[in-house]
Amino acid sequence: MKEFQLIEQFFTNRGQKRRDVTLGIGDDCALVQPCEGKVIAISCDTLVEGVHFFADMPAKALGYKSLAANLSDLAAMGAEPAWMTLALSLPDVDEKWLEQFSLGLFEAAEYYGVALIGGDTTRGPKCINITIHGQVPEKKALKRSGANIGDWVFVTGTLGDSALGLDILTGDKQVAEEDKAYLINRHYYPTPRVLAGHALRGLASSAIDLSDGLSSDLGHILKASDVGAVIELDSLPLSEQLTNNVDQQQALAYALTGGEDYELLFTVPESQRGAIATALLHAGVKFARIGQICAGDKLKFTLNGEPFKSEFKGFKHF
Amino acid sequence: MKEFQLIEQFFTNRGQKRRDVTLGIGDDCALVQPCEGKVIAISCDTLVEGVHFFADMPAKALGYKSLAANLSDLAAMGAEPAWMTLALSLPDVDEKWLEQFSLGLFEAAEYYGVALIGGDTTRGPKCINITIHGQVPEKKALKRSGANIGDWVFVTGTLGDSALGLDILTGDKQVAEEDKAYLINRHYYPTPRVLAGHALRGLASSAIDLSDGLSSDLGHILKASDVGAVIELDSLPLSEQLTNNVDQQQALAYALTGGEDYELLFTVPESQRGAIATALLHAGVKFARIGQICAGDKLKFTLNGEPFKSEFKGFKHF
Numbered sequence: 229m230k231e232f233q234l235i236e237q238f239f240t241n242r243g244q245k246r247r248d249v250t251l252g253i254g255d256d257c258a259l260v261q262p263c264e265g266k267v268i269a270i271s272c273d274t275l276v277e278g279v280h281f282f283a284d285m286p287a288k289a290l291g292y293k294s295l296a297a298n299l300s301d302l303a304a305m306g307a308e309p310a311w312m313t314l315a316l317s318l319p320d321v322d323e324k325w326l327e328q329f330s331l332g333l334f335e336a337a338e339y340y341g342v343a344l345i346g347g348d349t350t351r352g353p354k355c356i357n358i359t360i361h362g363q364v365p366e367k368k369a370l371k372r373s374g375a376n377i378g379d380w381v382f383v384t385g386t387l388g389d390s391a392l393g394l395d396i397l398t399g400d401k402q403v404a405e406e407d408k409a410y411l412i413n414r415h416y417y418p419t420p421r422v423l424a425g426h427a428l429r430g431l432a433s434s435a436i437d438l439s440d441g442l443s444s445d446l447g448h449i450l451k452a453s454d455v456g457a458v459i460e461l462d463s464l465p466l467s468e469q470l471t472n473n474v475d476q477q478q479a480l481a482y483a484l485t486g487g488e489d490y491e492l493l494f495t496v497p498e499s500q501r502g503a504i505a506t507a508l509l510h511a512g513v514k515f516a517r518i519g520q521i522c523a524g525d526k527l528k529f530t531l532n533g534e535p536f537k538s539e540f541k542g543f544k545h546f
Numbered sequence: 547m548k549e550f551q552l553i554e555q556f557f558t559n560r561g562q563k564r565r566d567v568t569l570g571i572g573d574d575c576a577l578v579q580p581c582e583g584k585v586i587a588i589s590c591d592t593l594v595e596g597v598h599f600f601a602d603m604p605a606k607a608l609g610y611k612s613l614a615a616n617l618s619d620l621a622a623m624g625a626e627p628a629w630m631t632l633a634l635s636l637p638d639v640d641e642k643w644l645e646q647f648s649l650g651l652f653e654a655a656e657y658y659g660v661a662l663i664g665g666d667t668t669r670g671p672k673c674i675n676i677t678i679h680g681q682v683p684e685k686k687a688l689k690r691s692g693a694n695i696g697d698w699v700f701v702t703g704t705l706g707d708s709a710l711g712l713d714i715l716t717g718d719k720q721v722a723e724e725d726k727a728y729l730i731n732r733h734y735y736p737t738p739r740v741l742a743g744h745a746l747r748g749l750a751s752s753a754i755d756l757s758d759g760l761s762s763d764l765g766h767i768l769k770a771s772d773v774g775a776v777i778e779l780d781s782l783p784l785s786e787q788l789t790n791n792v793d794q795q796q797a798l799a800y801a802l803t804g805g806e807d808y809e810l811l812f813t814v815p816e817s818q819r820g821a822i823a824t825a826l827l828h829a830g831v832k833f834a835r836i837g838q839i840c841a842g843d844k845l846k847f848t849l850n851g852e853p854f855k856s857e858f859k860g861f862k863h864f
Contacts, residue, residue: 250585254770255690256622256755257587257680262580267568269575270663272631272677276670304574313590315633315675345588348675352594355670357633359590359677362575372573437574452572 235349238326239314243334246343249311258345260311266363269307273298277354282397287325289416290356291332296420297439298360299340300490303425304437306370307362309340317352340422370428370435370494375453379433379495381519382504384421386467387442388479389414391486407469418490424515427507428494435494441485443538445493446527453495456524461531465516484538495521553667556644557632561652564661567629576663578629584681587625591616595672600715605643607734608674609650614738615757616678617658618808621743622755624688625680627658635670658740688746688753688812693771697751697813699837700822702742704785705760706797707732709804721791728787736808742833745825746812753812759803761856763811764845771813774842779849783834802856813839 240253251259262268275294277283295312302309314333337344342360393415395401396408403411421437428435434453436445442459450457464483471479496504508515522528529536558571569577580586593612595601613630620627632651655662660678711733713719714726721729739755746753752771754763760777768775782801789797814822826833840846847854 251687251689256619256753257589257625257678259585259587259623259682259687261585261684264582267577267579268586269577270629270631270679271575272633272664272666272675274633274635274666274668274670274675276635276668279668279670301574305577307575311588313588313677315590315592315677317592317594317673346590348590348592350592350594350597352592352597352673353671355635355673357590357592357666357675359631359633360575361588364577366568366579369569369577371569435574 232321232349232351235318235321235326238330239344239347242330243337244341244343246310246341249343249345252345253347260345263363266365267369269302269305269362269364269369270359271298271301272357272359274355274357286416287328288332291329292336292417294356294358295333295336295342296418296490298358299336299420299422300437300439302360302362303421304370304435304492305362305364306368306425306429306435307364308426309342309360309362309422311345311361312342313359314344314347315357316347317350317355319351319354340420364429368429370425370432372434372436372449372452375434375449375455375495375521376497377455377521377523379497379521380501380517381457381459381493381495381521382515382517383465383491383493384424384513384515385419385489385491386465386470387489387491388470388482388486389467390418390488391482392470392474403473407472410469415488418488420490421492421513423511424492424508424513427511428504431496431500431504431507432494433497435492438489438491438493439487441487442493443484443527449493449495450525450527454525456522456526456528457519458522458528458530459519461529461536463516463518550639550667550669553636553639553644556648557662557665560648561655562659562661564628564659567661567663570663571665578663581681584683585687587620587623587680587682587687588677589616589619590675590677592673592675604734605646606650609647610654610735612674612676613651613654613660614736614808616676617654617738617740618755618757620678620680621739622688622753622810623680623682624686624743624747624753625682626744627660627678627680627740629663629679630660631677632662632665633675634665635668635673637669637672658738682747686747688743688750690752690754690767690770693752693767693773693813693839694815695773695839695841697815697839698819698835699775699777699811699813699839700833700835701783701809701811702739702831702833703807703809704783704788705807705809706788706800706804707785708736708806709800710788710792725787725790733806736806738808739810739831741829742810742826742831745829746822749814749818749822749825750812751815753810756807756809756811757805759805760811761802761845767811767813768843768845772843774840774844774846775837776840776846776848777837779847779854781834781836
């Protein structure tokens with residue numbers, strides 16, 4: 229057990245300090261002072277070795293991505309990151325691994341202003357669990373259920389890069405040497421769209437983050453909002469690193485079903501379209517209009533203005 | 547993956563509803579409305595099969611105890627239970643196990659008014675992670691750091707029963723047939739002292755819950771408060787089920803180093819002694835004075851008024 233107390237040294241008194249943490253790590257609970265007039269957004273995510281990540285994933289990337297995936301959930305609600313707890317289960321004490329893992333974790337934590345307020349380190353199969361907390365003004369939170377017929381469908385960033393990066397890592401795909409680093413980096417170091425989520429507060433009618441692929445995640449919005457959508461496949465934002473290396477059919481498959489892009493997908497009433505463009509440009513986030521919400525419960529696609537039959541289904545993690 | 551979505555049916559729309567949960571399971575985050583003038587107490591705990599519990603632990607007890615251990619942390623801060631997230635990693639989908647586990651979990655959740663607001667179910671080695679949230683008025687939270695020289699040391703309930711229960715389960719100890727069920731029950735179904743914690747708010751100078759055994763946990767208070775203590779071994783509250791089955795030396799070892807009693811250990815200034823007795827009697831919780839805080843940094847013991855040399859160290863989980 230002493231060995232495991234050593235682990236805690238990698239996490240105690242590190243990273244972002246916050247004034248609203250009135251009692252940090254070291255007591256039975258942490259105490260935090262919530263902001264008046266705001267609600268607290270809470271989400272938790274588990275990553276298990278061999279299920280969500282490969283044993284050889286660089287520890288720094290794993291530390292970063294564990295938090296980034298959680299931050300992406302906050303972003304999708306329009307919440308500001310605040311506090312996290314970390315439960316870490318490890319088969320043994322590997323100081324080098326811990327150093328790199330904590331480096332990646334705290335890099336993301338400091339950048340996004342998240343304080344580590346509690347945790348638990350145990351011996352066991354390698355497994356990372358983070359519970360993240362953010363704050364958002366009452367009634368400004370972005371939900372999945374607010375999309376209305378006629379709303380425009382938007383996404384941030386580009387789609388499918390993370391999934392192609394993964395296929396490079398597994399050896400399933402080969403790409404031009406100059407595109408390799410970019411694509412792998414999108415898989416290891418996705419950008420949680422926290423600023424974009426903030427900018428969309430009170431403007432977007434619904435939002436979700438893309439963890440399972442556009443088809444699947446847009447499906448959640450459609451179901452929660454009881455609407456359908458038409459997506460124009462020629463409008464999907466694709467990186468040149470993606471289009472340089474795969475044909476159109478493959479590119480669409482990556483964009484629609486590739487997981488872990490951690491971009492935001494959101495719907496916008498016509499009346500807010502200008503305000504959102506301004507807010508996102510101000511936040512420095514690229515975004516694209518990719519379709520429109522319609523009546524019904526179906527997700528349909530068009531390509532060059534013609535209906536497109538797609539068999540893109542499911543999603544692809546790790 | 548479909549199989550794993552089935553699991554979620556065991557947890558969705560079950561258990562305690564709370565008005566302050568403005569958005570429950572089913573979006574990117576849950577949203578909760580904190581109570582004005584209160585701080586939020588947060589703690590997380592992981593239980594790994596083979597490390598924290600045996601593979602044959604009854605699923606209902608495991609569900610109950612997973613939450614009870616977390617509630618005990620809230621109790622030690624004087625916080626009122628509110629919300630939890632559950633991350634469950636399972637090697638396969640065993641409906642009977644899930645039914646019993648969720649039964650035990652929700653039994654505790656409903657009794658203590660905790661709403662399940664989020665979670666994550668993944669395939670992997672059996673592992674349970676709960677992050678618990680409670681609320682406590684600002685400046686009324688019980689910390690480990692407030693013990694002062696002269697304060698009395700108290701505990702709730704009786705000590706060592708859970709550890710003896712464990713030894714019965716492993717076959718390391720045999721006890722009288724009529725005491726067996728009680729002792730095993732104390733190991734499987736510990737009582738988180740939520741009401742006692744509430745009663746101690748603003749009265750006790752420090753508090754901690756007994757998860758690792760009295761010696762070890764009192765040590766945390768002494769360290770955080772920069773004081774020492776003298777414990778009168780003849781004052782330790784022991785159940786007759788314990789004393790019936792082991793000799794005095796063994797009974798003391800169980801009481802001082804046995805883990806997972808989940809009783810509260812707390813310190814009381816002389817000026818609050820009467821108020822605390824009243825508050826705890828009102829809450830229906832048994833308690834005993836077992837010693838006093840003194841200068842220095844040592845934990846000393848007496849037996850029948852004489853100094854007692856003890857080699858009781860460490861603690862004993864699972």
